[in-house]
Amino acid sequence: MKILITGASRGVGAQLAILLARDKHRLFLLARNQRALIGVCQTCNAIAGEEVAIPLVFDLKDLLEDECNFLEHLKQYTTSLDVLVNNAGFLMNRDFEKITTSISRSVFDVNYFGPEALIRVCLPMLKASSEASVINITSMGAVQGSVKFPGLSVYSASKGALAILTECLAEELKSDGIRVNALAFGSVQTEMLDEAFPGLKASSTAEEMGSFVKWFVLEGCKRFNGKMLPVSDSTP
Numbered sequence: 001m002k003i004l005i006t007g008a009s010r011g012v013g014a015q016l017a018i019l020l021a022r023d024k025h026r027l028f029l030l031a032r033n034q035r036a037l038i039g040v041c042q043t044c045n046a047i048a049g050e051e052v053a054i055p056l057v058f059d060l061k062d063l064l065e066d067e068c069n070f071l072e073h074l075k076q077y078t079t080s081l082d083v084l085v086n087n088a089g090f091l092m093n094r095d096f097e098k099i100t101t102s103i104s105r106s107v108f109d110v111n112y113f114g115p116e117a118l119i120r121v122c123l124p125m126l127k128a129s130s131e132a133s134v135i136n137i138t139s140m141g142a143v144q145g146s147v148k149f150p151g152l153s154v155y156s157a158s159k160g161a162l163a164i165l166t167e168c169l170a171e172e173l174k175s176d177g178i179r180v181n182a183l184a185f186g187s188v189q190t191e192m193l194d195e196a197f198p199g200l201k202a203s204s205t206a207e208e209m210g211s212f213v214k215w216f217v218l219e220g221c222k223r224f225n226g227k228m229l230p231v232s233d234s235t236p
């Protein structure tokens with residue numbers, strides 16, 4: 001399969017890529033940190049025993065400014081995509097009173113507008129696949145009725161926007177045979193969590209969550225459309 005994963009330079013995205021490389025899927029890995037991203041690609045290629053991973057060093061915020069440039073770049077490597085995993089994210093833990101609209105926009109740029117733009121840009125390539133699927137990574141904080149945490153208002157709202165986009169696009173893209181689902185993660189032990197909540201012990205490792213997402217990419221997504229599935233072992 002041809003799979004584009006954003007946020008693949010570390011955390012869950014990197015683990016997902018490494019796990020998919022074992023089966024020699026063709027991977028297009030996007031993130032800003034060139035060194036880290038190339039390192040993940042090298043690991044994937046070593047595991048696969050051939051060149052399966054292509055690094056796409058892009059900032060999702062730039063993609064918003066110049067969608068054509070990104071598309072032209074991607075077209076050098078492929079004309080179709082089977083799966084787009086919108087995994088890149090920006091977690092900001094800050095009191096609502098200390099957030100300005102400009103800060104809020106920067107969170108939405110990565111967590112909502114970036115994924116939205118990427119889906120639009122990739123649509124022609126997804127339409128060229130007979131088993132296309134978009135998987136948006138959101139958060140338990142975006143699940144209605146779930147426990148909420150102070151400091152995560154804008155982050156959770158941006159993930160909530162992505163969740164609603166998921167539901168709407170599943171309907172709109174149904175006639176093109178493209179499934180659109182979201183996975184709402186509970187806490188995962190990654191650098192993102194460590195930076196935002198130092199000392200917090202998460203219920204999953206990045207590899208465990210990557211393994212679940214791999215299953216969803218290859219199998220699980222075939223049974224769902226327009227759903228946001230909570231991936232958490234805590235209640236509510």
Ligand SMILES: NC(=O)c1ccc[n+]([C@@H]2O[C@H](COP(=O)([O-])OP(=O)(O)OC[C@H]3O[C@@H](n4cnc5c(N)ncnc54)[C@H](OP(=O)(O)O)[C@@H]3O)[C@@H](O)[C@H]2O)c1
Nearest residue numbers: 007009010011012031032033060088089185187188190192
């Ligand atoms: N960890 C958790 O507890 C948790 C809980 C709920 C939901 N999630 C969600 O799960 C997903 C993966 O999280 P994680 O914990 O693995 O995070 P992470 O370790 O911080 O990784 C985030 C990834 O996103 C990339 N990224 C960030 N800003 C970007 C931008 N502007 N353009 C392109 N790439 C960008 C980062 O790469 P570069 O820095 O190289 O760009 C990195 O590869 C995120 O969507 C997150 O919101 C995580």
